[in-house]
Amino acid sequence: MTRISIDTDVCIGAGQCALTAPDLFTQDDDGYGELLPGTEGGTVGPLAGEAARVCPVQAITVA
Numbered sequence: 001m002t003r004i005s006i007d008t009d010v011c012i013g014a015g016q017c018a019l020t021a022p023d024l025f026t027q028d029d030d031g032y033g034e035l036l037p038g039t040e041g042g043t044v045g046p047l048a049g050e051a052a053r054v055c056p057v058q059a060i061t062v063a
Helices: 016-020 046-054
Strands: 002-006 025-027 033-035 060-062
Touching: 002 033, 016 025, 016 046, 046 060
Parallel strands: none
Antiparallel strands: 002 060, 025 033
16 A cells, blocks of 8 residues: 655645645645545555655655
8 A cells, every 4th residue: 555645844835746646635725735635545646756756845755
């Protein structure tokens, strides 16, 4: 099972995750990245890794 997480202490709210993988990520009311409900584990596509790659502060982990 693949796990996706966002380090909320590191996230700066650039929004690249939501732009790259809108089926997995959104932004909260303050503009910080967050996972959509139900996407914390399970099968994820290649865009999860791409979102982690484009995050300017590497706040996303896909393992």
